[in-house]
Amino acid sequence: MNELAAATAESLDVEAVRAQFPILARTVNGRPLLFLDSAASSQKPRRVVEELRRFYYEDYANIHRGVYELSQRASQLHDQARRAVQRFLGARDWREIVFVRSTTEAINLVAWSFLRPRLRPGDEILVTEMEHHANIVPWQIVAGERDARVVVVPVTDAGELDLDALRRMLGPRTRLLAVTWVSNVLGTVNPVAEIAALARARGVPVLVDAAQAAPHLPVDVAALGCDFLAFSAHKMYGPTGVGVLWARLEHLEAMPPWQGGGDMIDRVSFAGTTFADPPFRFEAGTPDIAGIVALREAVAFVEALGRARIAAYEAALVARLEARLGEIPGVRVLGRPARRASAVAFTVDGVHHQDLGTMLDLEGVCIRTGHHCAMPLHARFGLAGSARASVAVYNTREEIERFADILARTIALLRG
Ligand code: PLP
Numbered sequence: 401m402n403e404l405a406a407a408t409a410e411s412l413d414v415e416a417v418r419a420q421f422p423i424l425a426r427t428v429n430g431r432p433l434l435f436l437d438s439a440a441s442s443q444k445p446r447r448v449v450e451e452l453r454r455f456y457y458e459d460y461a462n463i464h465r466g467v468y469e470l471s472q473r474a475s476q477l478h479d480q481a482r483r484a485v486q487r488f489l490g491a492r493d494w495r496e497i498v499f500v501r502s503t504t505e506a507i508n509l510v511a512w513s514f515l516r517p518r519l520r521p522g523d524e525i526l527v528t529e530m531e532h533h534a535n536i537v538p539w540q541i542v543a544g545e546r547d548a549r550v551v552v553v554p555v556t557d558a559g560e561l562d563l564d565a566l567r568r569m570l571g572p573r574t575r576l577l578a579v580t581w582v583s584n585v586l587g588t589v590n591p592v593a594e595i596a597a598l599a600r601a602r603g604v605p606v607l608v609d610a611a612q613a614a615p616h617l618p619v620d621v622a623a624l625g626c627d628f629l630a631f632s633a634h635k636m637y638g639p640t641g642v643g644v645l646w647a648r649l650e651h652l653e654a655m656p657p658w659q660g661g662g663d664m665i666d667r668v669s670f671a672g673t674t675f676a677d678p679p680f681r682f683e684a685g686t687p688d689i690a691g692i693v694a695l696r697e698a699v700a701f702v703e704a705l706g707r708a709r710i711a712a713y714e715a716a717l718v719a720r721l722e723a724r725l726g727e728i729p730g731v732r733v734l735g736r737p738a739r740r741a742s743a744v745a746f747t748v749d750g751v752h753h754q755d756l757g758t759m760l761d762l763e764g765v766c767i768r769t770g771h772h773c774a775m776p777l778h779a780r781f782g783l784a785g786s787a788r789a790s791v792a793v794y795n796t797r798e799e800i801e802r803f804a805d806i807l808a809r810t811i812a813l814l815r816g
Contacts, residue, residue, distance in 0.1 A: 412705065412713040418794050420445040420701075431764030434799055434806075439584050439612060439743045439790035440768050441634045445701050448638055451694040463689055464663055478689060481696040482679075488699045489629065489646050490620035496652065498645040498679040499692055503611040504534040506630035506645035507578070509682060510607055511538035513658040514628070514651060515576055521547035526569055526577040526604070529555040529780050530586065533773045535578050535609045548575070555780055559586040559735020567598060574604045581613035585774045585788060587718065587740035589617070596625040605651070611635055615792065616714055616741045618707040621646055633691065637792075638698030642691040645682075652678035659684040710793050714742060717791045717800055724804035725789075730811060734781055743790040745772070751814045753787040759810045765803060 418424050421443050426433050435443060461471040463478045479494075486494045500506045515525070525539045529552050536550070543550050551574075553566045561579075570577070577599045581592045596606045607628040610619060614631035621629055628651070633642040647655075657664055657675050661684035666674040675681045702710065718740050725731050730749040748756060757769035768788045771778050778785060789803065 412709055412793070414713070414794065414796050417705065418796070420447070421794050422446065424794060428764040428766070429762050431762075434763075434765045434803055436789040436791065436795065436799075436803060437766045437768050438615070438792035438795075439635070439772075439788065441640070442615060442637050442792050443794065444639070445637055445698075447701060448694050448697045451697040452639060452690050455690045455693045459693075460690070462686055474689060474693075477693045477696075478687075481692045484696045484699045485644055488619070488703065489644075490622050491646055492622070493649055495678050496646055496649050498647065498652070498682045499687055500643045500645055500682075501641060501688070502634075502643035503609060503630045503632045504538075504643070506628075506643050507534055507607065507609065508538045509645055509658055510576075510628050510630075510647070511542045513655040513682070514605075514647075515539075516542045516546065517656065519543070519546040519548045519575055522573060523548040523575045524551045524571065524573045525549070526551050526553060526566075526574050526599075528553040528561055528566075528579050528590075530559075530561070530583045530588065530774065530777050531578070531580055532584050532609065532611065533775070534611075535580060535607075536776065539576075539578060552776070553579075555735075555777065557735075559583070559588050559737045561588075561590055561595075563591075563595070563598075566595065570599055570602050570604055574599075574602070576605050576607060578607040578609065580609040580611075582610075582616065582741045582743075583774075583777070584612045584743060585745045585772050585777055585786070586735040586737060587612075587743035587745075587790070588735060588737035589613075589739040589741050592626065593624050596627075600625060600627075612742060615702070615710075617711050627651060633695045633698060636698055637701050638695045639688070639691040641688040642695050644695075649678065652682070655682075657681050657684070661685040705793060711741070713793060714791055714795075715740075717795055717797065718742065718744060720797060720800050721789060721791065721803075724800060725807075728804065728808045728811065730815070731807075734783075734786060742792070743788055745786040745788040747783060747786050748811055748814075751811060753785050755814060756787055756807075756810065759814060760806065763806045763810070765806055 461474045463475040482497050485497050554562045599606045605627040608626045610631040615636040629646045634640040664684040732747050734745040753769040770785045
């Protein structure tokens, strides 16, 4: 970490941050909650929960339908959320922001509406060995329908993408490259701008899965140079049930709808239907209006802390976590990437990760155990599963030390 980053890391008042998350004050099994599973879903600050409540109590109505004041007010708040996300991502145009249910739904939308119509037998979709199932299975489904192939960029022993292999694998049949920005298992931060430049130089569109990046790193789609980017509100201090797809407007304009219903049409008759312009064409039916309105508060929460400051603060936590894990006998940390964000996965010699998770729960510690929806990555390391600790901006240095102490004690106990 350079000096500037160190200074900004120290300037984050973590106790003031924690005070915004009431759940962090509770106990679990009689112990103070030690929450290290934010990669699965983050906790929610008061301003997000209060906005949900306020919206339902004061401003709730369906959007884009009523001429009455309340519906117009709800529609306005929904529009403002879209513009907040547009600014947050550095997007050129609000029409590039499509509200969906989750990262999963965003990727499925691109698979069905963008890729499927242009996929021919023998075509290839490039993904990587470190993808979450959400960035594998939708491509497999459309590839299966079109006799196309999913081709996999390997991961090195260090837990990084093999960029030489990626260069070689970008071929004349590659129709799309789908890559995660941050691995939800290893925490590896991939050089997605460099990867996007490589792919686009060969005319290959790029989808970036930013589910694990949006809560932790500054995001600027113009600087990234990708074609599509997806993230979920619930991993970024926002509500469940809301996700975002950003896409270049020229792609959205050329894409057919993938779900039909209310709100996505221009005119409907039994002779035929015409569709609305993006983003509405991709937003059939009533969305999670309150969730979208409250997402604006999650964005404001992150922006108020500052994304560079969050990244610097968390980088120091992750470095300490990795160092402490490395000191515990029998603990093997997966990968050693040059840059990690949030997540560190590990195994313990002679101890099953599920047993470890159960024992840690008795100490008030929440970590994730299992395959973390990344079975192929675990297979790559010869594993069925692992334990994973992941941090967010509300975790403290003291929690990392406490976690390492509890873990060491628990492992000693389990190994008898
Ligand atoms: N991509 C990555 C890298 C993830 O970590 C996750 C969730 O863990 C997803 C996609 C899927 O997110 P969601 O379940 O919110 O759709």
